[in-house]
Amino acid sequence: MAVRKINWRHLPLILVSIYSLFPMYLLFINSFKTKSEIITNPMGLPSVWTFENYSNAWIQGNYSVAYVNTIIITGVTVILVAILSGLAAFGLSHLKTPGSNWLMSYLFISMSLPVGFIPLFFMAVKLGLINTYMGVIIPYVGGGFAFNVFLLRAFMIGIPKELVESAKVDGCSTLQAFIKIIVPLSKPAFIIVMIFTTLGTWNEFFLANALLQVEEVRTVSAQYLSFGSKYSTNWALMAAGGVISVVPMILLFLFMTRKFITGLQEGGVKF
């Protein structure tokens, strides 16, 4: 054991890392090249770093509007998810609600079924929710409800019931007990629910593309598709638009890497 051997496993693992990162590297690197340089030099570093693509993509892709839309939709969804799923998980873990076992099995079944996309779409048409934020926020909150309740409930069940009981004895209402005791103690679970909801909502495409049809309300993910169909030949512009679309989530991931991974690990073990 005098000489520390380097683990040979790093070699294949690094190769897999390159497989993961190379396409993203291509996107990033080409966003700084001119349109003509990409043709002669598609994979190398740019000879001159230009930032023009970014300002062009931002304007031509109408990204200032798309960003505001996405931030509003994601923000409202995340807040609603945290409050509503949190309350429900509390009701299903600490309040001995009658019928909760029945409700749990119903939620479990509903989780494995495909999305009722067509009724959702035409309900939105009939209710005038096409091209409105609420049109997508309602299905986002409702669609993730079952999963988020399960995750939060599994965590809350580990909190001793006596804590809630004694708070009530001290004069707290049930709601106060939730806010003062359950929420602070369940913070790790809430954070995991919130970051995954943020990621999922920001990137959501299936409903956003169908329900948000005009540029004034489109989210970045859906907007990128219309942008792409207009400028598909200009890869430099497309690459810059792509970077603009993904940067917020990349930053979130870089800041919260460990949370993402532990969240996935726990989710994987639980289901």
Added chain:
Amino acid sequence: MQTMNTSVKSSSSVILDKKVQKKHSRKRNWVGWFFILPGLLFHILAVTIPAAMSLYLPFTEWNGLNTPKFIGVANFIEAFQDSVVLTAFLNNIKWTLFWITIPLIFAFLVAYLLRKVNKGQTLYQATYFSTSIITVTVAGQIWFWIYNPFSGINFYLDKAGLGFLDLPGLTIPSIAIFSVLIADMWKGFGTNVIWLLAAMTQTDKSLEEAAKIEGANRLQILRYVFLPQLRPTLTVITLLTILGSFGAFEMVYVMTAGGPAHSTETLSTYYYTLSTTGRRAGYASAVALFQTFIAIITIIVFAYLRKKKGWDV
């Protein structure tokens, strides 16, 4: 696994508590519903009502605007004669067969290697998962470009005289679906690595040691000691993969929108296009119900295996 065990234990004790205390606190119980209802309302609007409607709509002719007209099983008869439905169904089968083999084995091998790496384990996991962070429209565009015959990988291969290695790309109908699959695998394999690694780190190390002392070789340990312990996780991943594969939509829609000539259509992309641009809500619902039907069959089979063979999850 430990956290799960404790939560299972505590949940069973919750049920016990419930039985004991039911008599005492029956009146105050109903308060819980005030906590559940607001969220449940969203769930009912977004999941329950659409699910109920999708059982009725397939039997109607509906353009999405007037009142649905009941036409019996005519939509299903049309669907069975529709060659696009068959293509889409076969593509979903291909999608499933691909995802439960190549990416799953790949993720297994990566996780198996990663298990014995201490330095940088989290960094590797983060790297492999980072592709899932990218929104699908951008990911699709990157791969679209990689497959581009004039500027992508093939350009380089041709230049190096390795033209025979050319990626088939998206233009040839018979292979286009596999090109989309490769892109989808790139985006999605990281989650499987993380799940499998999480399960692997919870296996019983002493069993492995014992097998080693008994003289078992690596493959035998893998086959008889390691895999059986991972079976619950593998079962769940396989189930989720199959369900996901029959719902395959995003990468296909973004990269090919079902083309060329419907060759990459999946059930989801087909009913999506039918309903959003074709305005054939009734017929599209019939196709969607077929997809739901497959999902239910899959779940039943897994539930049966779990009960019969004791593949506890």
